[in-house]
Amino acid sequence: MLLIGALLAACGGGGGGGGLDPILGPPVLGVVPAPTPTPVVPVAPTVVSTVPAATEPPVTDVATTAAVRATFSKPMSAASLTPTSFTLACPAGAPVNAAVSYDAATLTAILTPAAALPAGTVCVATVTTAALDTAGLALAANFSWRFRTAALADATRPTVVLTEPAPAATGVATNTRITATFSEAMNPATLTSASFVVTSGTPAVPVAGTVTYVASSRTATFKPTATTLAANTVFNAVITSAATDTSGNALAGNTAVAPNAGNHVWTFTTGAVADTVAPTVLSFNPVVSATNVCRTQSINATFSEAMDPTTVSATTYRITDNGVGVAGTVSYDAANRIASFVPSAATGFAANRVLTATLASGATGVTDLAGNPLAADEVWTFTTGAQVCNPPIDLKSIAGFGAFGGGAGVTNQGINTTIGGNLGSTAACTLITGLHDRFDIYTETPLNVGAVDGTVYCAPPAPGTVAKFNIATQARADAQASYNELAALPAGSDPGAGQLGGQILAPGVYTSAGGTFSITTGDLTLDGQGDANATWVFQSAAAMTIGAPGFPRRVVLINGAKAANVFWQVGAAARIADGSTMIGTIIAPAGVTISTAGQTLQTTLIGRAIGLTASVTMVNTTIVAP
CATH class of the missing domain: 2.60.40.1220 (Immunoglobulin-like)
Incomplete structure (x- = not known):
């Protein structure tokens, strides 16, 4: 016993040090105790x-x-x-x-x-x-x-506004996916391999594949089951009228010829090889390391090529605040190839914070339509300020109208006029001429025929009703409120002394110092600078003129600019010359005149023509309400 006690003492046993443990025995050299497992913390759904x-x-x-x-x-x-x-x-x-x-x-x-x-x-x-x-x-x-x-039930049929590959495209990569972007939100249940079909050859042989719809981009994607499509082959893509919007309106196709009547049809031809080139990010908005960013701004990234919308999500596009994820909504603008992140909080991002945005690469990141991911994660930072962004203009019920003629009516001359959206006036229906909707004809002649895609709203007598007049009255009030809101915005610069032709303008408010705006010496370009929410407001105390006889002009949108975010507050009357292409919502107390009687050139307005008091008159005009 004395010998054992001495040995224990020599090894530090019985004391507080290491060495031999009287119960467990000597330590085993070279063996590290296993770490305590980190408990798995359940992640709540969002x-x-x-x-x-x-x-x-x-x-x-x-x-x-x-x-x-x-x-x-x-x-x-x-x-x-x-x-x-x-x-x-x-x-x-x-x-x-x-x-x-x-x-x-x-x-x-x-x-x-x-x-x-x-x-x-x-x-x-x-x-x-x-x-x-x-x-x-x-x-x-x-x-x-x-x-x-909406103030009115949706009766507008959806259309296909963009396809990838484009119609008649050649040399298409054999590993591509096929997409179609719609004019409005669609019912996902109606977009399947039965309503979105790809075929090749004669007789047509279906291509096996699956269809996915992404609501945030209004885009359906057809992914072939096979790794690649046949090389140097013509393919037909068809989306049938079985595809409907969320209100049940069937797709308005681009062909009236059997067997595809009512369907949207396009073709493309593959090349000899697959696409193996990684996409890149061309630009960021706000720019990398930007400071004093308004807190409700969307954070945007513009890609070098068309991306697969199914891969652009809150999982692959994230914003963090000191490593903590920020709640937000992610969307993809297929037409401009822009991914956007909008904060969920009503007040936007936290104030005066350095935030980090990340687009993920790899197998679970964003990819192009050939399935190629970014070469590496795209990471950039920006710093918020204390202020929220200026809110967008809320047009309320007038947003559903392509043309509105105050209390004086709407007149069409020519046989090639089409109005996207509703048309209205608080005047009697007898002052709506040369037009028809799905239900009624408003004083058309063989030389004056115009189609209204939505519904015409005006006062009695028939086909006017009290209900239609009430809808028109509310739309007129909403238009006036929007006009007042636009006019009340702080005045901006006048870069061309009233002449906007030849200008390239960033988002902002522009105010005519002399009271009039003209686009007559050249085209006007609006540069969205990669900001999906970029907005332009043009304030003129008097008139506005776009183009001149024999000299049509255009407003051109680039880098993510959208027609829905362009507004023209005109103090008197607005005129769009023959053959011109105008962009934005025009609100003018003294009315809007589009083209000239007797002209056959088609004049286009991607926006709205709204007269608060006077009429809207048009000749062979296409209006598309954005």
Whole structure:
């Protein structure tokens, strides 16, 4: 026993040091104890996107028959998604009777109202913490967002506005995916391999593939099952009229010839090789290391080539604040190849913070239409200021109109006039001439025929009604409110002393020092600088003129500029000369004149012609309300 005690003492046993443990024995040299496992922290589900989009100010002009959708970050328990956990109130405090379903394939809950929503109303949708994922985890907090319904039910048929590959394209990469972008939100359930078909050869042989629809970009993507398409082959792509918008309106095709009557059809020809070139980011807005960025601004990245919309999401495009993710909505503008991140909070990003934006590369990152990812993660920073951005102009119900003739009516001459959207006046319907909608004819002659894609709203006598007059009256009031809002904005610069021809203008407010604006010496270019929300407001106290007889002019949009964000506040009358192409919403008390009687040149307005008091007159005119 004495010998054992001495040995223990020599090894430090019985004391407080290391060495031999009287219970466990001597330590084993060279063996490191296993670390304690880090506990796995469950991740709660989140709402990553919605339809209508969760933005502030709220999305407007939503169809009264539209369904409401919420897409989650992970698979959800269908049993937990009910009219109790996913609710809609129109307005706030007035619950809407609705059914709720869950599409496991797209992780999307769909709320379908039992009846049409009230028109012109701000609705509040809420997904509560009663919504659970498949592991039983709840949302961390209720998720709510707002939108405003249209004053009128949506009766406009959707169209295809962009395809990749483009119609008649040649040399197309054999590993490409095929996309179609629509003019409005579509019902995803109607976009399948049955309604979006790709074929080759005669007789036509279908190409096997799957179809995915991304609501934020309004784009359907056909992904061939095979790795590559046949080389040097002509392919036909068809989207049938079975594809509908969220209000059930069938697609308006581009052909009236059987067997594809009513369908949208285009062709492209593959080349000999696949595309293996990685896409790049051409520009950022705000620019890299920008400071004093307004807090509600969207953060945008412009790509070098068309991207696969299904890969641009809140997972692949992230913004962090000191390593913590910022909640936001991600979308992709296929026409301009711009990815945008909009903060979810009504007040935007936190003030005076350095934020980091990341576009992910690799197998789980953003890719082009050939499946090529970025060569490396694209990471940049910017610093917010204390201020929020200037809010966009809310046109309310007048947004649904392509032309509005105050209290004096609307007149068309010529046989090639088409009006996208509604047309209206608070005058009697007898002052609407040379036009027709789907239901009624308004004093047309063989030489004066114009088609209104939406509905004509005017006062009695028939086909005018009190209900139509009330709608027109509200639209007139909303137009006046928008005009007043535009006129009240702080005055801006006048870079061309009233002459905008030949100018390239960044977003902002521009005010004519002399009271008039003209675009007559050249075309006007509006440069969005990669900002998907870039806005232009032109204030003129008196008249505005676009083009001159024999000298048509254009307004050109580049780098992400959008017609919906261009506004012209004109104090008197506006005139667009024959053959010109004008962009933006024109609101003029003394009315709008488009082209000249007897002209056959087509004149185009991608925007709206709104007379507050006087009429809108047009000759062989195309109006497309953005």
